[in-house]
Amino acid sequence: MDELQKGALVRAVGQAIALRRAAAGLSQEKVAEALGISREAVSRMETGVAVPTVVRLAELAEIFECGIDELLTEASNRRIDQARNILDLLEELSDDKREMLMAVIRQLAGGLST
Structure with missing residues (x-):
């Protein structure tokens, strides 16, 4: 480091x-x-x-x-720590809100990976 x-x-x-x-x-x-x-x-x-x-x-x-x-x-x-933080955030959401957020994350990740 x-x-x-x-x-x-x-x-x-x-x-x-x-x-x-x-x-x-x-x-x-x-x-x-x-x-x-x-x-x-x-x-x-x-x-x-x-x-x-x-x-x-x-x-x-x-x-x-x-x-x-x-x-x-x-x-x-670190990716694993960031993934755990996202998991913690998702756990606090209802199923429909969690799916909405996942759709946004997929869209952002797709746009950022190119």
Whole structure:
């Protein structure tokens, strides 16, 4: 993994943290308080300026009530991780909405593959 890919991964993990925080209805201040760090430190993680440790990821996962793997796989550019994310999104939909979305995905994939 080159430096460009590493930077992209760190930013993607930060974005996953920010999305989970927002979905949990928490402010950066609340997360910072729960972690015992500054709001600026949370901001640096979310923007990819700072790389969270494995321990910090575990603490964040506990706060957001998700798995550590979810914070990482949501940020991954590996096809298998992306497929799992799509599966998670599809599971929340009714059969008719899922089929409609699959039709759109097929159309997009067909147009992008040429």
